[in-house]
Amino acid sequence: MAGVGGQGVILASDSLAEVAMRAGFDVKKSDALGMAQRGGSVVSHIRIGSKVFAPLIKKGEADFLVGFERLETARCASYISPHGLAITNDQELPPLAVAGGAAPYPDQRQVEHLISQYSRRLAFVPGLKIALELGNARVAGVVLLGFLSAFLPVEVALWEQDIAGRVPAKFREVNLQAFALGRQEAKVFNSTEPEAKATAAEDVAKRVRNTTRHSGRR
Amino acid sequence: MKRLLSGNEAIALGAYHAGISVAAAYPGTPSTEILENLAKLPGPYVEWSTNEKVAMEVGLGASYGGVRTLVSMKHVGLNVAADPFFAASVTGVRGGLVVVSCDDPGMHSSQGEQDNRHFARFAKVPMLEPSDSQEAYDLMPIAFQLSEEFDTPVMVRTTTRISHCKGVMEIDEAASWQPKRAHFIRELDKFVMVPSNARKRRPLMEERIAKLALWVENFPKNEMIIQSKKLGIIAFGAAYQYAREVFKNASFLKLLTTYPLPTQLITDFSRQVETLVVVEELDPFVEEQVKAMGLKVRGKEFVPPIGELTTDILEDGARRVGLLKNGRKALPQKETQVELPVRPPILCAGCPHIATTFVLRRLGFYRHLSPPQADEGGKLPAGLRQGGIIATSDIGCYTLAVYPPLLALDTCACMGASIGQALGLEKAGVPNKIVAVIGDSTFVHSGITGLVDMVYNQGSGTVIILDNDTTAMTGHQGHPGTGISARGEKVTKVDLELLCRGLGVRDVNVVDAFEVAEIERTLRRCVEIEEPSVIIARGPCPLKERVAGTPFTIDAEQCDGCATCLRLGCPALIREGDKAGIDQTQCVGGACGVCLQICPREAIVKAESKIA
Numbered sequence: 001m002a003g004v005g006g007q008g009v010i011l012a013s014d015s016l017a018e019v020a021m022r023a024g025f026d027v028k029k030s031d032a033l034g035m036a037q038r039g040g041s042v043v044s045h046i047r048i049g050s051k052v053f054a055p056l057i058k059k060g061e062a063d064f065l066v067g068f069e070r071l072e073t074a075r076c077a078s079y080i081s082p083h084g085l086a087i088t089n090d091q092e093l094p095p096l097a098v099a100g101g102a103a104p105y106p107d108q109r110q111v112e113h114l115i116s117q118y119s120r121r122l123a124f125v126p127g128l129k130i131a132l133e134l135g136n137a138r139v140a141g142v143v144l145l146g147f148l149s150a151f152l153p154v155e156v157a158l159w160e161q162d163i164a165g166r167v168p169a170k171f172r173e174v175n176l177q178a179f180a181l182g183r184q185e186a187k188v189f190n191s192t193e194p195e196a197k198a199t200a201a202e203d204v205a206k207r208v209r210n211t212t213r214h215s216g217r218r
Numbered sequence: 219m220k221r222l223l224s225g226n227e228a229i230a231l232g233a234y235h236a237g238i239s240v241a242a243a244y245p246g247t248p249s250t251e252i253l254e255n256l257a258k259l260p261g262p263y264v265e266w267s268t269n270e271k272v273a274m275e276v277g278l279g280a281s282y283g284g285v286r287t288l289v290s291m292k293h294v295g296l297n298v299a300a301d302p303f304f305a306a307s308v309t310g311v312r313g314g315l316v317v318v319s320c321d322d323p324g325m326h327s328s329q330g331e332q333d334n335r336h337f338a339r340f341a342k343v344p345m346l347e348p349s350d351s352q353e354a355y356d357l358m359p360i361a362f363q364l365s366e367e368f369d370t371p372v373m374v375r376t377t378t379r380i381s382h383c384k385g386v387m388e389i390d391e392a393a394s395w396q397p398k399r400a401h402f403i404r405e406l407d408k409f410v411m412v413p414s415n416a417r418k419r420r421p422l423m424e425e426r427i428a429k430l431a432l433w434v435e436n437f438p439k440n441e442m443i444i445q446s447k448k449l450g451i452i453a454f455g456a457a458y459q460y461a462r463e464v465f466k467n468a469s470f471l472k473l474l475t476t477y478p479l480p481t482q483l484i485t486d487f488s489r490q491v492e493t494l495v496v497v498e499e500l501d502p503f504v505e506e507q508v509k510a511m512g513l514k515v516r517g518k519e520f521v522p523p524i525g526e527l528t529t530d531i532l533e534d535g536a537r538r539v540g541l542l543k544n545g546r547k548a549l550p551q552k553e554t555q556v557e558l559p560v561r562p563p564i565l566c567a568g569c570p571h572i573a574t575t576f577v578l579r580r581l582g583f584y585r586h587l588s589p590p591q592a593d594e595g596g597k598l599p600a601g602l603r604q605g606g607i608i609a610t611s612d613i614g615c616y617t618l619a620v621y622p623p624l625l626a627l628d629t630c631a632c633m634g635a636s637i638g639q640a641l642g643l644e645k646a647g648v649p650n651k652i653v654a655v656i657g658d659s660t661f662v663h664s665g666i667t668g669l670v671d672m673v674y675n676q677g678s679g680t681v682i683i684l685d686n687d688t689t690a691m692t693g694h695q696g697h698p699g700t701g702i703s704a705r706g707e708k709v710t711k712v713d714l715e716l717l718c719r720g721l722g723v724r725d726v727n728v729v730d731a732f733e734v735a736e737i738e739r740t741l742r743r744c745v746e747i748e749e750p751s752v753i754i755a756r757g758p759c760p761l762k763e764r765v766a767g768t769p770f771t772i773d774a775e776q777c778d779g780c781a782t783c784l785r786l787g788c789p790a791l792i793r794e795g796d797k798a799g800i801d802q803t804q805c806v807g808g809a810c811g812v813c814l815q816i817c818p819r820e821a822i823v824k825a826e827s828k829i830a
Contacts, residue, residue: 099791
């Protein structure tokens with residue numbers, strides 16, 4: 001899971017790790033965050049299995065990459081395995097260099113291109129758009145968590161229980177809604193995800209069409 | 219019941235279940251959460267100490283009082299605490315004294331990388347290294363027993379990936395907090411280290427290590443895992459976990475006692491395997507000792523001594539020297555390189571450090587050209603001034619002002635160094651005006667002695683104390699200047715103005731950290747006077763106070779895209795086309811207001827209505 005400090009990456013990865021443990025797996029979760037309270041890159045590695053040794057994921061071995069904004073998704077592209085699924089919040093958070101005009105922010109196509117060198121499975125999730133529709137930009141991460149949950153062998157009830165316990169009572173409902181809408185997005189993605197045999201070109205073409213359909217920005 | 223805990227949480231709980239009465243620490247990544255978690259548990263006395271040296275001394279005193287005591291700090295913190303740490307080794311303990319050192323390989327959040335295992339050998343103190351949260355928890359009661367049985371402080375050494383990694387573990391649900399009864403027994407030749415007594419203690423330290431060397435031979439948690447006998451790996455800590463992933467079929471000797479080493483056990487293991495390897499992060503601490511035992515061993519020839527180890531790095535190294543034969547799953551060929559913009563840590567929107575560091579930069583203080591350089595060029599490059607102020611910096615969030623666009627600082631070495639450095643530069647005869655920039659927590663930690671030195675030795679530097687009323691960078695811990703204790707109670711607040719005046723500084727100024735003109739005016743005056751001066755720039759950390767104000771907006775008619783505001787490095791200020799823009803989700807508006815003051819065209823305006 002990758003994002004920017006303040007986006008809720010740690011909260012989401014804590015939730016995933018806890019839920020996986022409750023589902024009976026061994027888990028290790030390790031965060032890499034810089035010195036700043038906010039604003040720097042944050043990466044959480046979560047490894048789940050019958051027995052986990054190393055706290056960090058090897059490059060090319062991540063089954064899932066969950067990016068909380070496009071640039072940080074792109075930055076972690078090399079972690080994704082050839083069969084892995086990259087899930088990115090279709091949101092831009094320009095770093096200072098970009099905000100100051102010194103460097104360009106990668107657009108959707110560039111992110112697609114970068115990811116496609118490692119895996120052909122990429123989902124743009126309109127997490128921020130959904131969160132804003134729910135009236136709380138902060139639940140975008142929970143939308144992503146909901147999306148991811150659709151691919152993991154863990155009961156929904158475990159997720160809901162964990163999320164409910166992790167947020168203040170007055171935000172419980174909006175978080176659970178965000179989670180459910182994320183799962184809903186995953187269903188849409190699943191029904192449109194190209195078969196593994198499709199050629200790369202068809203693949204990208206289809207994905208762009210899919211993306212257009214459920215992306216907030218384009 | 220199974221629980222998912224970080225190494226630091228496990229250490230805190232383990233110490234609690236071992237019945238500690240006192241815990242002392244100074245916050246520092248990756249160690250901070252140990253004391254934070256202890257402060258949530260009822261019973262023991264916990265404190266944020268003024269600095270690590272004081273923490274160690276408090277711990278030593280508590281141990282003399284017969285109770286179990288935990289002292290925790292980051293790797294460089296033990297440098298600060300080295301004096302009492304070595305003293306503790308000489309006097310020994312009464313109640314168990316455990317020192318947790320959390321190293322930061324790869325310098326995620328540190329000014330330097332160092333392998334603190336050397337401290338254990340240096341001070342002749344036994345050391346334990348857990349390789350996951352479960353071991354961290356299980357080792358704590360053992361560490362305290364060991365301390366009491368062998369009359370020695372015990373070092374528990376972790377790294378970022380142990381302290382901050384969460385893992386599944388079982389805790390002793392029946393365990394409760396059972397502290398020891400405090401009592402001090404006078405014992406002059408143990409507790410009073412005058413030379414005559416210290417000489418008596420000295421041979422005891424050697425005896426102690428010799429006895430410990432026997433004890434570690436039979437320590438049941440040092441584990442031998444015999445698989446393929448072709449390759450045998452000695453590993454510990456996080457390195458053990460990476461090694462298990464890379465050398466799936468190898469035999470392992472997992473050590474939790476890394477000083478002193480169980481030499482007989484290592485010899486036995488080496489006899490069972492064809493090739494012996496030590497996998498360790500940072501220095502060849504164990505490898506060299508194994509070599510000194512006369513054994514043939516491989517290690518640092520393929521395990522890098524710099525930075526954090528990963529499965530990838532270890533695997534690549536092992537393949538390079540032929541220890542791993544199977545081909546690596548080839549990563550896809552990169553078709554195109556996309557240059558991704560970096561995202562360094564930055565000051566937050568509404569940060570009280572922005573205005574002061576901006577003033578330092580705006581006055582052209584960020585580049586110092588020596589006169590010959592300037593002469594050769596004929597003239598100075600645009601925007602650079604000669605002979606500007608030198609800003610020595612300290613350690614805290616404000617150090618981030620060294621990055622573009624602020625570029626406001628010139629040095630940063632270690633906690634408290636800025637003031638001594640400023641005096642040193644002055645006394646060396648450097649002609650520039652010199653300003654030391656230090657945070658409130660760091661000033662109390664180790665800046666005070668520097669300021670005393672400046673006063674006593676007739677310096678004329680200016681010390682800017684950036685007072686945000688908290689230890690922000692490590693997550694808002696209290697310190698003596700805040701009047702808030704580790705448990706969150708209101709306690710006596712050390713008054714920074716009075717403190718500075720008491721040290722002999724006559725020119726002590728307090729300015730609003732968000733008032734650019736006032737900061738600049740005060741600074742210009744202070745650097746001109748021929749005596750030490752202090753400027754306390756006071757303003758709350760917006761994350762601690764949860765400051766929120768109505769965000770400002772840009773009047774596009776007025777903005778001519780001069781980018782002056784972008785030089786603040788405020789993350790809420792962004793470029794929108796050829797003009798400036800304000801990120802409405804980040805700007806705290808009137809709670810800060812710095813950009814409003816510096817915009818030459820008054821294009822930044824208060825929004826008419828609050829935007830949700």
